[in-house]
Amino acid sequence: MRRTFVGVLLLALVVAGVATWRYDLVDRYLRDGEPAANADPVAIAPPAGLELPAVQPPAAVAEAARSAPLSPAKLRRALAPYLADEDLGPHVLAAVAPLAPGPTTLTRGAGDAVPASTTKLVTATAALLALGPEHVFTTRVVSEAGAASGNSRRLVLVGGGDPFLASAPPAADEEPPYPPRADVVDLARRTARALKAQGARRVRLAYDASLFTGPADNPAWERDYVPDGVVSPISALWVDGGRDPSGFGRVADPALRAATAFADALRAAGIRVDGEPVPAAAKADAEPLAAVTSAPLGEIVEHLLQVSDNEATEVLLRHVGLSVVADASFVGGRRGVTRLLAAEGVDLAGTILYDGSGLSRRNRMTPATLIDVLRLATTRPDLGPVLTGLPVAGFTGSLADRFAAGAPEGRGRVRAKTGTLTGVASLAGIVTDAGGRPMLFVLMADRVARLDGTDAEVALDGAAAALAACRCGR
Structure with a gap:
């Protein structure tokens, strides 16, 4: 019985100690405001006659692994x-x-x-x-001066070679991907806000994937790699890595697919988009409207x-x-x-x-x-x-x-x-x-x-x- 009582008492003390630490009870009840400026320990002179040996660093018990030679x-x-x-x-x-x-x-x-x-x-x-x-890749939307037709102006979606640009943000019940993805829905919403601030609600859309040059299908790959969906045609503008929205295979024209997804997102944001997206190089004097950036390169x-x-x-x-x-x-x-x-x-x-x-x-x-x-x-x-x-x-x-x-x-x-x-x-x-x-x-x-x-x-x-x-x- 005595042992049982002692055991229970010890357990209670341990639980109380853990709770005190876990919930910061000592600081909560014993501390009155912030520490005083002079709260550091006061220097105390050693007793007369006390002599301690100098501190000697211990010898290494093993050679550092990085420098130890391999056999x-x-x-x-x-x-x-x-x-x-x-x-x-x-x-x-x-x-x-x-x-x-x-x-x-x-x-x-x-x-x-x-x-x-x-x-x-x-x-x-x-x-x-x-x-x-820390480098990031930017996907931009620009408005071209003098490119208006009727009541619509021409926008150009400019690919910046973002490898992970997405067609949409992750769903609410999905775990966010790593690294985070920029997406064309966010870009469309930013673009729509900029257009509405200028009183514009009707546009035509072009897309520019000219940052990369040369063939999209590497001549040194097997000839069936791209047609069979082993790898996407490489583009400076795409969404979802050039994968088909059905979840099967790859799209033949990743830049057009990205522009189409952006156009759909613009319409959902309240902007009328006339016609279908067309390829065109953005002009040097085009007005920046909106942009999204990738995760850092690292x-x-x-x-x-x-x-x-x-x-x-x-x-x-x-x-x-x-x-x-x-x-x-x-x-x-x-x-x-x-x-x-x-x-x-x-x-x-x-x-x-x-x-x-x-x-x-x-x-x-x-x-x-x-x-x-x-x-x-x-x-x-x-x-x-x-x-x-x-x-x-x-x-x-x-x-x-x-x-x-x-x-x-x-x-x-x-x-x-x-x-x-x-x-x-x-x-x-x-x-x-x-x-x-x-x-x-x-x-x-x-x-x-x-x-x-x-x-x-x-x-x-x-x-x-x-x-x-x-x-x-x-």
């Missing part, structure tokens, strides 16, 4: 059984390196390989180098790497070309990417780019290029979104459903960009080993048998998980 032998032993898996085919490349500058600790295989979507790491890095993580990069968004990456490639070589085509984009990365010291030997997303089977890249790009991202805060955008094994993005049975050690400890085409499997990212040591790694296989794609991914997952499970330091 090539341990890395080879960890990777060997997985890289020898016949499901990977006859051409397998691998590289493992420390985060610190210096030589790659382990390489396996020679030459280059088809990188597939690991190409997005290169494009995203170049976009951040060219524009910065957030866009995070998302496109997480989900491997082909369309968004190709839009960023065009922006790189425009910014670096004043050529917003596929050719200009790849020239801009290679120029920027070469200036940063990235090893581009063996690298050939035809697009930004990695859809082209003509792309070639070495593990050294990807190692250099990842390492560059660890050294520059402005490239941080490249790292934070890497999917986490077993949890997020394109790795959410991987690293399950057979590779649990990698779950949560491997962050990597996937690369997948028929016959191609790759992973490139950062892994933390069992000793807390971060490593850069690249795994590439581009001669996988047609029916072995999933098994090849399992083998690569096993290899990355083996790095997470080992103590790879010397």
